[in-house]
Amino acid sequence: MTRKRKDGALNFLTYLSSAIGVLILGSILLYLVVTGASSINWHLLSSDYYAETGNAAVSETYTYTAPGSYSGEGYYSDTWGIAFNDVSTAHGDDEIAVVYVDPNSPFASLYSTVAGDDNAAVTLSEGSIVSNIYYLDANGESVFLSRGGMENAENLVNILEENATGIVSINYETLGGGIRGSIVVTLYLILISLLISLPIGIGAAIYLHEYAAKTKINSLIRQGIDTLTGVPSIVYGLMGVTVLFPVTQMVGANSTSVLLGGLTLAIILLPTIISSTEEALIVVPQSLRDGSLSLGATKSQTIFKVVLPCAVNGILTGVLLGIGRVIGESAALVYTTSTVISDNPTLLSQGTSLALMIWSIMSGEQPNYELASAISLIILVIVFVINFVVKLIGKRFARSFM
Amino acid sequence: MFANSKRIKRNKTIDKVFRYLFMGMAVLSASFIIIIVAFVCIKGISPFLPGYEFGQVDLWSFLTGSVYRQDTATYGVGFIIINTLICSFLALLLSFPISVLTSLFIAKIAPKKLGAAMQSVIELLASVPSVVYGIFASGVITAMVRSLAASLGIATFGGSSLLAVIILLAIMIFPTLTSMSITAIKAVDKDLESASLALGATKTQTNFKVVLTAAKSGIFAGAILGLGRAFGEATAVSMVAGNKLFGPTFDLFDITRTLTSTMLTGLKETSGLDYDIRFSVGLVLIVVIFASNWILNQVKKRIGNQV
Structure with missing residues (x-):
């Protein structure tokens, strides 16, 4: 009885x-x-990080x-x-935002009056916050409508309808x-x-498995590659900025860059791919x-035409795991691509x-938990899908040679 | 006949070219570890050499110092090494029993479907990127630490604390530890189990006394791996460490500073002593990881021999 109770307690643990x-x-x-789900929308994915103020006038060629x-x-x-529409910004302010502009609207034929923009045409993007508007009254005189004068979106529309x-x-x-911008950088990386890392990693794997005899040098090579997995990613960052920076300088980079980050990540991915x-x-x-070789194919022919096509699942797994690693990597990139959001x-x-x-907006003066959580959710969904697909490939793969 | 032998010769050359190409790629891949260590060494040692352009730093005071301030250019990492060791070992201590029990659950005790589901949970936890853990830590773990401290009547720096770092690291190394022990437990010889059962031990007794003992060496290897991860974890840790300027920190509710958080925070310029000294800190990190790996592997050999 006591034995049973003891076993039950251990199992319960x-x-x-x-x-x-x-x-x-x-x-x-x-x-x-x-925290983050409510912030995920098309606007988040498609717009810039930095808010910009615009000053635009209706084009003189516009006819109503x-x-x-x-x-x-x-x-x-x-x-x-x-x-x-009335919106509340991330800082908690009540604002009026543009939600739709008709192609025939005067607001659809604007040019920028900001100095230095050379009167370039601008589009009033949806989600823009309205600061103030100049309109013509019944006498044809220009009237200034301030943010305070608008009160809210409904009132603003009424004023424009009745007075302008x-x-x-x-x-x-x-x-x-x-x-x-960050999505673009991630894709670049x-x-x-x-x-x-794919060609180098696949080549190295072929050498290790198809060619390498059990010599001291080869086991040293293997040990070197195995040790790479234990190196913390921040150390890869240090290496990238010292060793690979001169390489990117040769192609014209004069600061840390996305290219440098990509090169550093290539080395981080090597052990995974291999x-x-x-x-x-x-x-x-x-x-x-054996079949291929005995039919007279050379070793390289055998590798490229027989062995590699059979191993394509494993390579695909490596690619997927690599993508997951790139998407989640942060410490190595702090030193190599910088933390400046572009x-x-x-x-x-x-x-x-x-x-x-995420690291950049969390380590600033005022961490933005909503945005950081929203990005995290996006990252997690991608990583989890990758995880699922890798498992699926593994299952199909295990069956294919049975 | 002549044409044929020519083709054979050509094929042989192609074979040779590919052989050396593949070998070159393998050698290149392996040489990165040497490149990494060599260049971090060169750059990390430079501030201690005479003639260093931003003013030579004393190596001894760097290694034993107990103050690290960017503003006064006082760089001592002695206390940071101790902090890093404390954080990582306590995290391991916290995570180890839970992950061993979980792996035993997955490998031996759970019904098949539940075990597979639990294994997926571990895999998902393993795939969560470090920054995401960082957000979770600064949003949830710090809040927990804050309320715990408040209930004890202790003031904290918004929850950023040694305790928060330990909990965070324990969570982050949990999947590594668990999956390594699952592998070790599954590798245990079935005969051992059968023998134990035949001698009248219950299933649970066998699991806890025989299986775990036989898997000891593999589980320990997982612990070494997990500890390495804990040492090198950077972004998440620096979100909750708080970066204390002096130390070492022994109080669980006080802020702390690890080697990695030191390397990441306040990074602004890409030249000068404050930048170069980060490489020295990185070098110290590499040495700490290698040294602890080596020592623990010696310990592991001893433990392994006892079975």
Whole structure:
């Protein structure tokens, strides 16, 4: 009886420990969803991070044509073809935002009056916050409508409908807080790092599994690659900025850059690519190689036409795991791509990946938990999908040679 | 005949070219570890050499110092090394029993479907990026620490504390520890279990006394790996460490500073002593990781021999 009770208690402990693991994963997801889910929308994905103020006037070539109808959210001015809505910003201020601009609206043919913009045409993007508007009254005189005078979106539309006979100009502020630039950087990083680490990693795996005899040098090579997995990513960052920076300088980079980050990540990915390729090579039956060789194919022909096609699952797994690693990597990139969030990143400019952007907005003076959680959710969804697909490939793969 | 032998010769050359190409790639991959250590060494040692352009730093006071301030250019990492060791070992201590029990649950005790589901949970936890853990830590763990401290009547720096770092690291190394012990437990010889059961031990007794003992060496290897991760974890830790200027920190509710958080915070310029000294800190980190790995592997050998 006491034995039974003791066993039950011990078993209960293992259940309890497992529950802790589930609890942790659950609370991470719950926290992120509660804080971040409401911020995820198209605007977040498609717009710039930095808010910009704009000053735009209606083009002189614009002639009034009646705008079409609109039945979406917000308050629509039939006369001027623009819809506004009341919004509350991330800082908690109540503002009026543009939600729709009809193509025939005067607000659709604006040019910038900001000095230095050379009267370039601008579009009033949806989500822009209205600061003030100049309109023409019944006497044809320009009237200044301040933010305070608008009160709210409904009142603003009423004023424009009842008092205005023409639109002169508008002052607005784009919303900002978007992650488009970081998405672009992340894609760049994935592309560069895989482009470099894939051929090298696959080649190394082929050598280790298909060629390498059990010599001291080869076991040293293997040990070196194994040790790479234990190096903390921040140390990779230090290496990148010293060893690889001169390489990027040769192609014209004069500061840390997205390219440098990609090169550093390529080295971080090497062990992953090598080990998943090699695992796939191990599973390829020796009889296939023997068959190919005995039919007169050379060793390289056998490798490229028989062995590698069979190992393609493993390579794909390596690619997916690599993408996951790039998306989640942050410490190595702090030193190599810098923590400056960029809206228009290029290969040779600084910028942040999604994960690094989180670090950047969290380590600032006022951490923005909503935005950080929203980005985390996006990252987690991608990483979890990758995880799922890798498992799926593994299952199919295990069956294929049975 | 002549054409044929020519083709064979050409094929042989192609074979040779590819052989050396693949070998070159393998050597290149392996040499990165040497490149990493060498260049971090060169750059990390430079501030201590005479003739260093921003003013030579005394190596001894760097290694034993108990103050690290960017504003006064006082760089001592002695207390930071101790902090890093404290954080990582306490995190391991916290995470180890839970992960061993969880792995026993997954590998031996749980019904098949529940075990597979639990394994997926561990895999998902392993794939969560470090920054995401960082947000969770600064949003949730610090709040927990804050309320715990408040109930004890202790003031904290917004929850950023040694305790928060320990809990965070324990969570982060949990998947590593667990999956390593699962592998070790699954590798235990079935005959051992059968023998134990045949001698009249219950299933649970066998699991806890025989299986865990036989898997000891593999579980220990997981602990070494987890500890390495804890030492090198950077972004998440620096979100909740608080970066104390002096130390070492022994109070659980006081802010602390680890080697990695030192390397990450306040990074603004990309030249000068404050930048270069980060490489020295990185070098210290590498040495700490290698040294602890080596020592623990010696310990592991001893433990392994006892079975």
